Amino acid sequence: MSSAPLKQYQIPFFVPCVGEEEIASVVETLRSGWLTTGPKVRRFQELFAERVGADHAIAVSSCTAALHLALEAIGVSAGDEVLVPSLTFASTSEVVIHLGATPVLVDSRPDTFNMDVVDLEKKITERTKAVIPVHYAGQPCDMDAITAVAKRHGLRVIEDAAHALPARYRDRTVGSISDLTCFSFYANKTITTGEGGMVTTSDPELADRVRLMSLHGISKDAWKRFSAEGKWYYEIEAPGYKYNMTDIAAALGIHQLGRCDEFLERRRTIAERYSDAFADVPEITTPTVEPHSQHAWHLYVIQVEIDRLRIDRNEFIRSLNERGIGTSVHYTPLHMHPLYRDRYGYEPADLPVAAALYDRIISLPIHPKMSDEDIENVAGTAIRIAEENRR
Numbered sequence: 198m199s200s201a202p203l204k205q206y207q208i209p210f211f212v213p214c215v216g217e218e219e220i221a222s223v224v225e226t227l228r229s230g231w232l233t234t235g236p237k238v239r240r241f242q243e244l245f246a247e248r249v250g251a252d253h254a255i256a257v258s259s260c261t262a263a264l265h266l267a268l269e270a271i272g273v274s275a276g277d278e279v280l281v282p283s284l285t286f287a288s289t290s291e292v293v294i295h296l297g298a299t300p301v302l303v304d305s306r307p308d309t310f311n312m313d314v315v316d317l318e319k320k321i322t323e324r325t326k327a328v329i330p331v332h333y334a335g336q337p338c339d340m341d342a343i344t345a346v347a348k349r350h351g352l353r354v355i356e357d358a359a360h361a362l363p364a365r366y367r368d369r370t371v372g373s374i375s376d377l378t379c380f381s382f383y384a385n386k387t388i389t390t391g392e393g394g395m396v397t398t399s400d401p402e403l404a405d406r407v408r409l410m411s412l413h414g415i416s417k418d419a420w421k422r423f424s425a426e427g428k429w430y431y432e433i434e435a436p437g438y439k440y441n442m443t444d445i446a447a448a449l450g451i452h453q454l455g456r457c458d459e460f461l462e463r464r465r466t467i468a469e470r471y472s473d474a475f476a477d478v479p480e481i482t483t484p485t486v487e488p489h490s491q492h493a494w495h496l497y498v499i500q501v502e503i504d505r506l507r508i509d510r511n512e513f514i515r516s517l518n519e520r521g522i523g524t525s526v527h528y529t530p531l532h533m534h535p536l537y538r539d540r541y542g543y544e545p546a547d548l549p550v551a552a553a554l555y556d557r558i559i560s561l562p563i564h565p566k567m568s569d570e571d572i573e574n575v576a577g578t579a580i581r582i583a584e585e586n587r588r
Contacts, residue, residue, distance in 0.1 A: 207521030249372025251397035253404035260381030332361035335493030388453035474576035
């Protein structure tokens, strides 16, 4: 059986930005004979920790793995509750379920789409163990407020920073603020290793636990057992997971990390040009940017004002797609999925802001390979659709 080809857009939603240096580094790694976790992973971890200002960085196979390990490290287990925003990807909440705990979904702020701290505090119970703020689209959450709530109630904070490299909150880099922070290097993220993730922390005990559990609970660096400095003997201290990163992925990541500021500058330029273009279009609302933060601009998410239009959000997307513009929606809120309806009894009205945002949001292309002409084409096409469909 042959599958239908993927639809190709004139301007795709995302194109990975991988250069010749990254390719050469991966080829060199392949030729070295060291493919799995080894010296390239160790170097990537060192560079990443330095970049975000954390004492420890542990490279893993995905951000999902990072979140799972972080929750395990703080002792989340059956009977616990973890506060998670509804407007996020499946993994943020599913790792809570995998540990036997219950995800308690929190509504969004209508401006930044980040976790609503008032709703967060309302949902804390005696069973609550932790909170996972998600830096939606690359805009840091109000970490001072979240940290204050967590301290009042004795909760641990694990940041889901899948969108937030490089981002800053006030004078701090995301990755150095909370108990643990989890990053993603998936293909469409601000830097990529194809698949991959990172856990950062400045707590040595949490770092040791994450390292231990990331590779079968083995008591020392497993890769050293097969090097000239290593030994064959090891001990298993806990029933860990197979979440290690490969040297192939790290070889790519090292060079991507070195280009992080270059990528951010282009993403910021694209975002500014979009916002300028849409400034006088009442049918399109542009993202809010907090003045005290550095936005990573992983996503550029507009809201279409459907009360001003003769079409809904889905038809707006269809019109963009028909005119060659790739788009996405981030996200269908978790509480609107069958899993959360059937297992936990959620209804759309239970988290009204997230539900209302879902009907209006569209993610437009934003990646470093976009040309100035591409930016003008995307913005101009969206404006024309809005004008053609005004009430």
